[in-house]
Amino acid sequence: MKGHLSHDSLVEVPAAVIWDVYRGLRLGKLLNQLLRDVIGTVEVVYGDGGVGTILKFTFPPGTSGPSYMKEVFTKIDDEQRLKEGEIFEGGLKDVGFKVYRQSLQIIEKDAKSSIIRSRVEYEIDDELQELASLATTKPMETLNEAVGKYLKQNWDFSNNQTRSFLGRHPANDETTKKMRVAIVVDVPEQLKISVDKLDEQCSRIMEEVAFMDLMNEVFRPYLDQFVVVFIDDILVYSRTEAEHANHLRVVLQTLREHRLYAKLSKCEFWLKEVTFLDHLLSAKGIQVDPSKIEAIVNWKPPRNVPEIRRSILKFLV
Numbered sequence: 177m178k179g180h181l182s183h184d185s186l187v188e189v190p191a192a193v194i195w196d197v198y199r200g201l202r203l204g205k206l207l208n209q210l211l212r213d214v215i216g217t218v219e220v221v222y223g224d225g226g227v228g229t230i231l232k233f234t235f236p237p238g239t240s241g242p243s244y245m246k247e248v249f250t251k252i253d254d255e256q257r258l259k260e261g262e263i264f265e266g267g268l269k270d271v272g273f274k275v276y277r278q279s280l281q282i283i284e285k286d287a288k289s290s291i292i293r294s295r296v297e298y299e300i301d302d303e304l305q306e307l308a309s310l311a312t313t314k315p316m317e318t319l320n321e322a323v324g325k326y327l328k329q330n331w332d333f334s335n336n337q338t339r340s341f342l343g344r345h346p347a348n349d350e351t352t353k354k355m356r357v358a359i360v361v362d363v364p365e366q367l368k369i370s371v372d373k374l375d376e377q378c379s380r381i382m383e384e385v386a387f388m389d390l391m392n393e394v395f396r397p398y399l400d401q402f403v404v405v406f407i408d409d410i411l412v413y414s415r416t417e418a419e420h421a422n423h424l425r426v427v428l429q430t431l432r433e434h435r436l437y438a439k440l441s442k443c444e445f446w447l448k449e450v451t452f453l454d455h456l457l458s459a460k461g462i463q464v465d466p467s468k469i470e471a472i473v474n475w476k477p478p479r480n481v482p483e484i485r486r487s488i489l490k491f492l493v
Contacts, residue, residue, distance in 0.1 A: 177305045178298070183313040185292045187324030191284035192429040193397070194292065195257040197323065198280055199422060200225030202401075210322045212236070215315050224415075227252055233267070242270045247278070254422050257282035268298070272307050275299035280316065287433065292320040330397070394434050395427075403427060404452070410438075411452050420446070 204218040216235040223229025229249045245267025251260040260279040263269050268276045276298050283291040294316035391405045402423045404411040414420035449458040454465050478484045
């Protein structure tokens with residue numbers, strides 16, 4: 177006897193954001209954080225989140241039936257945002273099910289919401305068909321609801337919220353005056369940097385601070401996961417090409433949702449090596465940009481007072 181069950185959960189989170197969590201191992205971490213007393217806990221037995229990864233689910237104390245189950249990821253489709261797994265030990269397999277598969281598909285509803293489709297497929301012997309009533313999508317429904325609420329509360333920023341955030345960093349005249357005084361006091365008088373120049377620098381610094389805070393707020397869910405942000409530079413890093421394609425989609429979709437625009441002529445994609453913050457990043461690790469070392473080695477020492485002043489200004493301006 178074969179059968180299947182399906183359930184659709186609507187969540188007010190963009191499909192790209194949901195898929196980034198559901199695709200790999202981050203979903204298990206959220207399950208442990210949000211539902212350990214309801215559904216149980218999950219641990220990685222083998223793998224890095226790709227096809228072939230094995231998870232062990234341990235059910236909460238007092239749960240009737242088997243105390244655990246093991247699932248292997250059998251399919252991950254980034255185009256369809258579809259993930260399938262099969263229970264091969266414990267759970268309903270121990271009760272008598274010959275096959276028990278679970279799948280989750282993320283379907284985009286609109287720019288700010290999506291549908292999580294939970295599906296179960298099973299196979300049991302005809303003489304055990306009464307066991308079919310044990311098949312259920314309820315745990316996945318509970319998980320989808322909890323994760324959807326969590327992501328909406330923590331990661332979804334509307335345009336109003338973004339404007340409010342920017343409003344916390346006003347580069348008003350009073351702020352500029354305070355910064356001007358502080359800078360003038362700290363800069364030696366003999367350097368004779370004009371007040372107009374300081375005003376210009378203060379305004380630029382305030383704008384950069386506000387923009388950097390905005391970028392960190394926008395990409396907060398992904399920082400140190402696969403994104404590094406410094407002012408208007410965005411570095412996306414990944415372990416595999418398939419993972420990188422998904423990460424790029426998430427980053428570009430996030431920029432679109434917040435009405436932030438990247439200039440194509442300044443973008444570079446699919447690099448094996450990249451220079452970021454004066455360092456060279458690659459699969460081999462991180463090293464200082466050789467051109468910076470060369471510039472310091474070849475830096476001619478100042479020979480008089482004007483050259484000393486210009487050297488100091490290189491660090492101050």
